Amino acid sequence: MNSWKMKEIIVMMMLAVACGVLYLGWSTLWLPISAIFGPVGANWMFGIWVIASPLVAYIIQKPGAALIAEVVAAAVELFTGSHFGLSALLIGFAQGIGAEIAFAVFGYRTFNTFTLMLSGVFAAVGSMVYSLIVNGFAYYTTTTLLLTFSLQLVSGALLGGLLAKIIVDALVKTGTLNGYAIGRQRKQRAA
Amino acid sequence: MQCAHLSVRYPDQDSPVLHDLSITIQKGETTLLVGPSGSGKTTFLHVLAGLLPDTIEADVTGHWSTEGTVGILFQQPDDQFCMQTVGAEIAFSLENRQIARSEMEERIPLLLARVGLDLALTTPIAELSGGMKQRLALACVLALEPDILLLDEPTAQLDPSGQRTMMHLIEELHRDPDLTLVLIEHQIDQCVTFADRVLVFESGRLLLDDTPYDVFHQQRDVMTALGIAMPLLYPYGLETLPELSGQACHLKKRPVERRAVGTERTFELTRVRVKRGKRTILNDFSWTTFSGQWIMLVGRNGAGKSTVLETLAKLLPSQGDIRLFDTPLRKWSDRTYYQQVGFVFQQPDFQFLKQTVTDELAISCATFDPERVQTALRHYRLTDVADQSPLALSLGQKRRLSVATMLLERKAVLLLDEPTFGQDAETTAHIIDVLHQAREAGTTVIMVTHDMELVHRYADRVVVIGEERVQFDGTPLELFQEEALLEQNQLFRPVSFLYQQLEEVKHRAGKRHTARAY
Amino acid sequence: MQENDTPLARINPAVKLGMLLYVMVLLITTSSLQVTFALTVLAAVGVCSSGWRLPMLLLRLVPYGVLFLLTFWMMAAFGKGSAELWTFGWFRITEESLDHAWLIATRMLAFVFLSLTFVATTDPTRFVMSLIHQCRLPVRLAYGFLAGLRFIPIFRQAIRTIRQARRVRRQRSIWPWQTFFAISLPLFTTSIIRSEQIAIAMEARQFQTNRTYYVRPIVTRFDLLFFGLVSSIATSLRLFV
Numbered sequence: 017m018n019s020w021k022m023k024e025i026i027v028m029m030m031l032a033v034a035c036g037v038l039y040l041g042w043s044t045l046w047l048p049i050s051a052i053f054g055p056v057g058a059n060w061m062f063g064i065w066v067i068a069s070p071l072v073a074y075i076i077q078k079p080g081a082a083l084i085a086e087v088v089a090a091a092v093e094l095f096t097g098s099h100f101g102l103s104a105l106l107i108g109f110a111q112g113i114g115a116e117i118a119f120a121v122f123g124y125r126t127f128n129t130f131t132l133m134l135s136g137v138f139a140a141v142g143s144m145v146y147s148l149i150v151n152g153f154a155y156y157t158t159t160t161l162l163l164t165f166s167l168q169l170v171s172g173a174l175l176g177g178l179l180a181k182i183i184v185d186a187l188v189k190t191g192t193l194n195g196y197a198i199g200r201q202r203k204q205r206a207a
Numbered sequence: 208m209q210c211a212h213l214s215v216r217y218p219d220q221d222s223p224v225l226h227d228l229s230i231t232i233q234k235g236e237t238t239l240l241v242g243p244s245g246s247g248k249t250t251f252l253h254v255l256a257g258l259l260p261d262t263i264e265a266d267v268t269g270h271w272s273t274e275g276t277v278g279i280l281f282q283q284p285d286d287q288f289c290m291q292t293v294g295a296e297i298a299f300s301l302e303n304r305q306i307a308r309s310e311m312e313e314r315i316p317l318l319l320a321r322v323g324l325d326l327a328l329t330t331p332i333a334e335l336s337g338g339m340k341q342r343l344a345l346a347c348v349l350a351l352e353p354d355i356l357l358l359d360e361p362t363a364q365l366d367p368s369g370q371r372t373m374m375h376l377i378e379e380l381h382r383d384p385d386l387t388l389v390l391i392e393h394q395i396d397q398c399v400t401f402a403d404r405v406l407v408f409e410s411g412r413l414l415l416d417d418t419p420y421d422v423f424h425q426q427r428d429v430m431t432a433l434g435i436a437m438p439l440l441y442p443y444g445l446e447t448l449p450e451l452s453g454q455a456c457h458l459k460k461r462p463v464e465r466r467a468v469g470t471e472r473t474f475e476l477t478r479v480r481v482k483r484g485k486r487t488i489l490n491d492f493s494w495t496t497f498s499g500q501w502i503m504l505v506g507r508n509g510a511g512k513s514t515v516l517e518t519l520a521k522l523l524p525s526q527g528d529i530r531l532f533d534t535p536l537r538k539w540s541d542r543t544y545y546q547q548v549g550f551v552f553q554q555p556d557f558q559f560l561k562q563t564v565t566d567e568l569a570i571s572c573a574t575f576d577p578e579r580v581q582t583a584l585r586h587y588r589l590t591d592v593a594d595q596s597p598l599a600l601s602l603g604q605k606r607r608l609s610v611a612t613m614l615l616e617r618k619a620v621l622l623l624d625e626p627t628f629g630q631d632a633e634t635t636a637h638i639i640d641v642l643h644q645a646r647e648a649g650t651t652v653i654m655v656t657h658d659m660e661l662v663h664r665y666a667d668r669v670v671v672i673g674e675e676r677v678q679f680d681g682t683p684l685e686l687f688q689e690e691a692l693l694e695q696n697q698l699f700r701p702v703s704f705l706y707q708q709l710e711e712v713k714h715r716a717g718k719r720h721t722a723r724a725y
Numbered sequence: 726m727q728e729n730d731t732p733l734a735r736i737n738p739a740v741k742l743g744m745l746l747y748v749m750v751l752l753i754t755t756s757s758l759q760v761t762f763a764l765t766v767l768a769a770v771g772v773c774s775s776g777w778r779l780p781m782l783l784l785r786l787v788p789y790g791v792l793f794l795l796t797f798w799m800m801a802a803f804g805k806g807s808a809e810l811w812t813f814g815w816f817r818i819t820e821e822s823l824d825h826a827w828l829i830a831t832r833m834l835a836f837v838f839l840s841l842t843f844v845a846t847t848d849p850t851r852f853v854m855s856l857i858h859q860c861r862l863p864v865r866l867a868y869g870f871l872a873g874l875r876f877i878p879i880f881r882q883a884i885r886t887i888r889q890a891r892r893v894r895r896q897r898s899i900w901p902w903q904t905f906f907a908i909s910l911p912l913f914t915t916s917i918i919r920s921e922q923i924a925i926a927m928e929a930r931q932f933q934t935n936r937t938y939y940v941r942p943i944v945t946r947f948d949l950l951f952f953g954l955v956s957s958i959a960t961s962l963r964l965f966v
Contacts, residue, residue: 017863022262022932023924025865029873030916030923037880038909045901047791055799064905088870094840095726095849095874099785101840102745103833150753152800152829155822160803175902186562186910190599192917194219195264203219253925262928279929285879286922289872291850298939299868303931311939333878351931522889542895550893556911557883558890570894598914612894 020078024196028072032085035068036092056160059167063175066139069115070132070180075187077197079116079124082135086112107146114142127198129181136176140168208232208255208355208387210271215250215411217265224250226411227269232404234274234354237381237388239398239419241435242408244631248391251408252279252357255389275354275387282360284340293319293335293343294328300350318346322376336508338369345376355387356380362394364629366508366657368697370394395438396702399423409433427453436632439702445709458706462664462683463643469498472532473620473651474519479527483514490675492527498619498649501642503662505655506672507697512655513553515672516622519653520550531620546573549613553624555605559597564589564608567597571612579615587611588637603634610638614645621645623654627661639665659701663687671696728848729776737948738852739859744952745771745839751963752832758824761831763962767955768838775845782841789837793830800826849874855942864934872923876916883912 042064050058072085090108094101118135119127144165147153153161184198193199209231216223224247232238240248253259256279260267281287290296297315306314319326322342326335335343341361348356358377362370374397381388381401392398399405405422407415407430415422415429423430424442431437431453439458440448448455474496481489488511496502504512517523521536521544529536531547552558561567568580584590587607592600597608606626613621621642627635639661646652656662662669662683669686671679673696679686686693687700728734733741752764772782804826806819853871856862887908891897898904 017865020865021924022865022869022928023921025869026872026924026927027917027920029869030876030920031913033873033876034880034909034912034916037877037884038905038912041884042905047795049901050795055795056803061901064902084866088873091870092877094844096877097726097844099789099837099840099844101844102749103836103840106749150832151796152825152832155800155804155825155829157803157805157817179902179906183906183909183913186596186906187913187917189562190596190914191219192598192914195921256929258925258929262925281922281926281929283919283922286919287926288875289868289923289927291871291875295850295939299932300930302936302939303933305935305937307937308939308941311937332875347930517889520889520893522892541892545893545895548893550890552886552890554883554886554915556915557886558894559911560891560894560896560907570896598911 017080024076024078027196028076028081028085029088031072031075032068032088033092035071035085036089039065039089040093040096056163056167059164060171061175062140062143062168063136063171063173063177063179066111066115066136066143066172066176067180067183069112069139070135070177071184073115073119073135074127074132074180074184075193075196075198077124077127077201079120082119083109083112083116086115086139103150106150107143110142110146111139112142114138114140127201129178132181133173133177136172136174136178136180137169138172139176140165140172143172144168208234208273210254211269213254213267213269213271215247215254215259215265215267222411224411225254228411228413230406230413230416232387232389234387235384237401237403238390239395239402239405240389240391240408241395241405241422241430242414243434246408247411248408249359252359252389252391255355256357273355276351277355277357278348278351278353279357280341280345280348280359280361282363284337284344284364287344287347288332288340291331291333292328293324293326293330293332296332296343297347297350300347304351314350318350319343321349322346323372336369338365338372338508341365341369341373342376345373354385355389358388358390358392360391360393362392366697367659367699368507370397371699374398393436395423395436396441399438399441407433407435434633445702445705448706455706458703459710460664460703461707465667465682469500469649471498471649472496473498473500475528475530475533477528477530479518479525479529481511481515481518481523481525483511483523486511487675488514489672489677492677494677494680496620496651496653498651499646500667501646501652501654501665502668502670503654503656503666504670504672505657505659505662505696505698506678510673510696512672513624516550516624516653516655519620520548520622522550546616547619549618549621551609551613551621551623551626553628555609556598558609558612559605562596563594564597564600565593567608567612568615571615573616583611583615587641603630606630606634607637610641614641617648618645618650620651620653623652625655625657627656627658659699660703663701663704671698726844726847726849726852728851729846731774731776731846733771733775733842734846734848735947736846736951737859737942737944738847738855739942740944740948740952741843741847742852744955745843747956748839748959749836751959752835755963756828757966758828758831760963760966761828761835763966764959765831765835765838767959767962768835768842771842772838772845775842777841777845785841786837789834793834796833797826797830800829851940851942854938854940858938858941859944864936865932868927868932872927876919880912880916883915884908887911 049061068085068089069082073082087108090104093104115135115138118131118138122131187193188198188202211229213225213228214223215225242248253263254271255273256277259265288296290299294315297318298311301311322345324342362373378401380386399419402419405419406413407422415426420442423438439454472495476492476494479492506512518525559567561570565580568583569575572579584593589604589608592604626638642652666683669683670677679692687704752761755761801818801822802816804822806821808820810820811818853867857864857867
């Protein structure tokens with residue numbers, strides 16, 4: 017933690033909290049959308065809930081960023097007094113661990129579209145492990161389970177990883193990220 | 208506190224912000240820093256605060272040193288806190304200094320009293336007004352027991368009553384002989400009286416270093432040429448201002464000529480109740496507006512002025528009958544309604560939708576027309592940044608762009624939430640000019656503002672909102688007669704009005720004098 | 726989250742969290758409906774003694790009710806099982822799936838009760854401070870987190886304004902992720918700029934890890950007693966019901 021600058025810590029926290037607040041809004045879409053697509057089909061929405069990890073990790077590019085970001089984003093639900101607060105915290109932890117592994121595998125040196133999408137996928141895996149144990153997904157028929165899982169994997173890669181990449185790249189263009197790892201990386205590439 | 212041959216360059220910029228600066232500031236002195244925006248004042252303050260190059264990355268060369276503890280107060284009241292409650296926030300400063308818990312208990316109430324805040328320690332910071340937040344932030348800085356206090360535009364983001372309180376506090380601090388004060392401030396009238404010394408910055412260099420009298424009086428022409436905000440009265444008072452001085456000419460500017468009010472009705476409200484959440488803002492509100500009218504909404508902080516705008520913009524539900532062009536609001540579709548009604552939000556960042564300034568303007572035209580976009584870019588002085596992201600612009604550019612997007616197509620009504628707040632004189636003048644043209648073209652302009660000079664010079668009609676009702680609805684000159692009402696709503700008469708009134712009295716007295724001589 | 730004056734509010738927040746998580750773990754590791762039911766009753770006792778007024782509590786349970794139905798239906802109609810009770814199209818309810826549906830839905834209800842107990846009796850600042858002192862959460866992370874926490878209502882207001890602006894400017898997106906992108910970009914930009922300001926302000930106020938504490942939760946004997954009592958009740962429910 018000592019290698020972190022204060023501004024890196026704060027920007028991680030603020031972006032994670034912002035993601036958490038966005039998650040709350042996204043959650044309100046869940047019920048109406050699952051009425052249309054069915055509860056299994058609505059799993060295409062899953063990816064947004066793991067976007068904090070790739071987003072923050074891509075900006076800060078330090079060990080721990082992905083895990084902390086997702087846990088903090090999940091904690092927003094607890095701190096707003098939600099009755100799913102503690103469950104959200106646990107599931108956020110599971111997703112964060114997954115996302116973190118994707119960057120750890122590459123020694124925290126590679127942050128590109130591939131690793132970001134991979135972190136979305138691994139976050140989905142983490143989430144699935146949690147759901148199997150806690151939410152009784154193991155009791156589903158194999159077809160339901162596979163369908164749910166594959167939708168979450170794809171969604172984690174696209175709405176989690178890829179969208180995070182697109183958002184951060186747009187943020188870099190505004191010049192606000194010049195003082196962070198992602199901004200410096202851009203400058204070096206340009207030079 | 209001194210620096211010698213100090214130069215600073217930020218990593219993402221080509222030219223340095225400060226060039227070879229050598230300044231010595233004596234203990235107990237009160238120094239005012241002025242200069243155009245981007246001249247390096249804030250950077251200089253950050254250097255003195257010891258924030259460069261560790262906290263803020265920059266290449267710093269030269270020598271600088273400060274004796275004693277330094278405290279710094281920033282511009283944005285909301286961005287200086289990290290705790291939830293008033294007590295814990297002050298404690299944060301004390302914790303950093305490793306003050307014992309038992310001693311904190313004694314010191315916190317004293318610090319709150321020192322900035323004139325009478326609040327329970329458990330009050331959430333979120334419930335405070337901007338002015339109170341800034342006073343709390345000052346208490347937090349004073350908790351560090353600084354020998355040197357740096358103030359970076361401490362009143363720029365406050366409403367007029369907050370500004371006054373803050374300035375009184377700063378003046379009191381100035382009386383402490385051991386405390387060195389360095390201050391950046393645009394409300395020059397209020398601090399020039401107690402400043403010992405003025406440093407004028409220009410493009411990272413020190414241009415002038417002298418007493419306030421020399422800088423703001425003797426060197427007045429130099430300062431005006433630089434476009435630096437000048438004191439309205441200093442070195443004179445309202446009564447002693449010579450009639451032919453530059454300041455007098457400025458203050459003598461009469462309100463723009465009030466157009467004959469258009470005959471076409473725009474909004475018509477009958478017995479409307481405006482609410483925000485569960486709170487009632489206005490009860491039984493009946494109101495009619497006409498085309499070509501410039502209406503300004505004023506009132507104290509939290510009176511609900513923005514809520515009234517949002518209600519008129521069909522963004523909040525309301526009870527009662529609101530009509531635009533004789534058609535009830537609920538019968539308008541969003542598509543047609545927002546062709547007629549424009550809304551400029553207080554924070555421009557939140558109303559941008561596209562990735563470049565050009566695109567932002569392009570989607571604001573009813574039909575795409577590159578020619579018109581180019582004209583608008585020039586008119587709003589945005590050509591240089593046409594390909595940048597709207598979010599990357601400066602404060603003034605953002606504001607001009609946000610107004611431009613709403614005025615590319617003619618609107619019947621334009622609603623604006625504090626469009627000139629925190630803007631420099633240049634952008635304010637530009638925006639006011641554009642709005643003036645819109646009004647001439649028949650648009651009803653309804654804006655929330657705290658700037659009573661603007662009210663005096665431009666408003667056809669001013670509406671005071673407070674305590675769930677309209678307290679006043681009439682011309683600015685009528686409003687300025689209502690002393691009790693003004694005070695009750697924390698409103699102040701503008702200096703230009705006071706001066707013109709005084710002139711009139713003098714003029715009348717003069718006439719009487721001549722009459723008697725006959 | 727806020728604190729009230731119930732005995733539960735006086736317990737050290739980290740100890741309380743540990744206790745609630747322990748009950749959750751017990752719930753996760755059982756597949757017996759009776760045990761789950763017994764632990765849910767324990768959680769209900771917790772929520773009832775956490776100072777909720779009944780109408781408020783019922784109101785809070787409404788969204789859960791909807792989710793309960795959804796989860797129950799999912800588990801019942803798409804669950805594994807052989808003893809078929811009812812089929813229609815691709816829905817297939819079996820005895821086993823019905824049992825599982827009861828189990829999972831009840832487990833979720835218990836989680837909801839535990840969360841409500843926690844959020845009704847815990848002050849955020851005291852909680853985070855307790856994490857510093859009892860769980861060795863790094864100080865800079867903890868204060869950074871508290872700084873971020875202040876922005877939850879501010880961000881909510883920002884999102885509301887962005888949506889209003891999109892409405893006024895007649896911008897509609899076809900896909901929800903386009904809306905997400907459009908809202909998040911200005912939201913993130915302002916939060917990055919403000920983060921920088923806050924970090925500067927905190928360091929200018931001499932923020933450091935060597936510090937004293939205004940709020941310093943400690944673990945009292947009462948806390949340990951409480952923890953021992955609740956965990957032994959929960960453990961015996963888990964083992965002997």
